[in-house]
Amino acid sequence: MSHHIIEAEDLHYKYPDGTSAIQGVSFRITHGESVAIVGENGAGKSTLLLHLNGYLLPTEGALRIGDYSLTKETLNEVHRTVGMVFQDPDDQLFMPTVFEDVAFGPMNLGFPADEIKKRVYDALETVGMLHLKDRPPFKLSAGEKRAVAIATVLSMSPNILVMDEPSSHLDPKTRRKLIALLGTFKHTKIIATHDLDMAVDLCERTLIIHKGKIAADGPTRELMQDEELLEQCSLEKPLKLQCCSLCGKVSV
Template structure:
């Protein structure tokens, strides 16, 4: 079976010369939920921007479900990679929740009743169907994040990429989002430095540090290795401990 995501020797330097990625290798199989861990400045966001072709690799390749990310495949790739941004106000730019969720599929040419069905289905999957006609800025932060997830679910992506999904959520909203993510039947790449959240949702984790993948393994094992975490400026919150396996 083709992997949902295949990144080979990806290197990237920003136009000002700052090298952010130094040869990243990773592959994610279909149906996996993987956490990408790393401190601030490790290159997580830069890597994410490559996954749907917003940035073009300086070296190396990215392939989504076997399709290489290139200029001529951008349209297809962007439909397959569902990027959920950190600030839902950046993601929800249309006047109503309905219009926002419809934006992606409508760009792909879905119209009329089909569009309506796709929108309702996506909102139902995140439990936000009753908010369909409300303007996004009248929703709570947690609700906005769920709608943001719906906007990309509506495009039926091959892989869902979430940038810091738990940031700014209160404990209940955090749990609700976790339940929703667990109920979805899609491949997930979750970029975060919220280690307990990664443990809760993802079997497998990658540590991105200084522009390379520094570790790749079962989340529980990585998080139990305090020395490994410390080397990459990661640590469990106060009071947490994961027994070594």
């Protein structure tokens, strides 16, 4: 199933002001994989993510998303294949009610009315927010907004989910629920995050980005044990892999 694949080949991106944000990044993410993208602030995570939804086009190198290589002509197909959940749900929820917001994508794809309704209900049901369907999005709590933002993407039934900091600004319980929810998705998942504990929970593979390059690419647990590597990339061992300061045990 090639339409679940993302492949980057020697990707470069230079911002108009000359900042070189990505300098030769290559990776291949295959069907059903769950990959965390981590790195210090300004490492190039967000820039990389903006390529995955076609908002930025690489200045050099190539990106294949599903069956298409990323060019201006294939943007529509790319948008259908990749569901992007933005960091700030307020950027993503712009329609007057939750229902209309979740329906926005399917409506633009031109589905018939009953199909749209079914998709919206299914998506809201999946994230457990169906009861909010008639509410205006700006009245929701941060956790609800996040869940609805995910539903807006699910309603287009994308093959690949890309998420920018899905666990930020959430209280511990809501964060836990979100992690459990994301764990149930069978999509290919790419999650950019600083929440390394979540990366350990959700992603078997991690890409560590450092100064616009890939510093490491491998199994999450292995990379997260490599203290030297983490130190180099301004990261820190996830809490659950550290020794408990009270009893001296590691939780996993």
